[in-house]
Amino acid sequence: MRIIIDTDPGTDDAVAILIALAHFTDQEILGITTVAGNVGVKVGTKNALRILEHAGRNDIKVYEGESAPLERDLLTAEWVHGTDGLGGVPFPEPSKKEEQIDAVSFLKDSILNSEEKVTICVLGPMTNIGKALLEKPEIVENIEQIVFMGGSATGGNTTPAAEFNILVDPEAADVVLHCGAKLVMMGLDVTHQAISTSERIQNISDTKTKTSELLVGLMSRLANLEIVKKKFPDGTPVHDAFVTAYLVDNSLTTGNLVNVEVETSSDLTLGQTVVDINEISERDKNVHWMNLVDDNKLFSIITKTSLTLP
Ligand code: BDR
Ligand code: CA
Numbered sequence: 001m002r003i004i005i006d007t008d009p010g011t012d013d014a015v016a017i018l019i020a021l022a023h024f025t026d027q028e029i030l031g032i033t034t035v036a037g038n039v040g041v042k043v044g045t046k047n048a049l050r051i052l053e054h055a056g057r058n059d060i061k062v063y064e065g066e067s068a069p070l071e072r073d074l075l076t077a078e079w080v081h082g083t084d085g086l087g088g089v090p091f092p093e094p095s096k097k098e099e100q101i102d103a104v105s106f107l108k109d110s111i112l113n114s115e116e117k118v119t120i121c122v123l124g125p126m127t128n129i130g131k132a133l134l135e136k137p138e139i140v141e142n143i144e145q146i147v148f149m150g151g152s153a154t155g156g157n158t159t160p161a162a163e164f165n166i167l168v169d170p171e172a173a174d175v176v177l178h179c180g181a182k183l184v185m186m187g188l189d190v191t192h193q194a195i196s197t198s199e200r201i202q203n204i205s206d207t208k209t210k211t212s213e214l215l216v217g218l219m220s221r222l223a224n225l226e227i228v229k230k231k232f233p234d235g236t237p238v239h240d241a242f243v244t245a246y247l248v249d250n251s252l253t254t255g256n257l258v259n260v261e262v263e264t265s266s267d268l269t270l271g272q273t274v275v276d277i278n279e280i281s282e283r284d285k286n287v288h289w290m291n292l293v294d295d296n297k298l299f300s301i302i303t304k305t306s307l308t309l310p
Pocket of ligand 1: 010011038080
């Protein structure tokens, strides 16, 4: 397995990265690329470095990416993740810096030059990978799959129609959806089916590692938001965790190969992913759209993460 994690950390991004660090080696993780999304890209880059510092994995390199979507102004979500992006959860200060080379250059070079095909985990807006594909479309030949958290077949979480990651950069999502690589979509359809209930949080807490404290802090930040409590009275979805947990165990979710398109112009439905679940259009089936989850599996992977890391 060769993996690149593209991320806007982000509390649930942090959970996803910790899962990857617990289950994959430094050789398997080619790098972490950051992108503007939940927070500005500089804060996100620092957060990626803070997470690696905690895990003692500073050999993994961090590449800072795009500071704004391809064609639009940036929309952030500090009200969800805090101004520090990690909900005030006390990750250490980093002792290392990001690399000099930018994320898009790294994506293009490392994918082209990798001896094994590369799996890209997209945990934020698709700006970096979209730009890399526009500039060097041939990288698609060496992409094993792009597993992304984003979109939904059934309504959004940021507007009635759109999920946050896709809404922030719908043009980049459009590039990725039509790039020809194998695409696996972890949308709200699956992420809303696995909730960090108090019992699951307690199980993680009981492992009594430093990582367990951090994981509980990250998930509690979201669970305590009033707007989340309205929909999920006990716990929260842990969206991005699906992407890396699926690489650990791809029986986590199942789904169907269908056509997915993204709305890039309407004011009303901008960023909506139109998922042809009923196979009505004759458009290309471009996405493995996940719709069923083994929710206990997700939380056993998160619990194992807290036992494996410091
Ligand atoms: C997605 O939006 C972000 O706020 C989260 O990190 C996740 O990637 C969920 O809609
Ligand atoms: Ca994210």
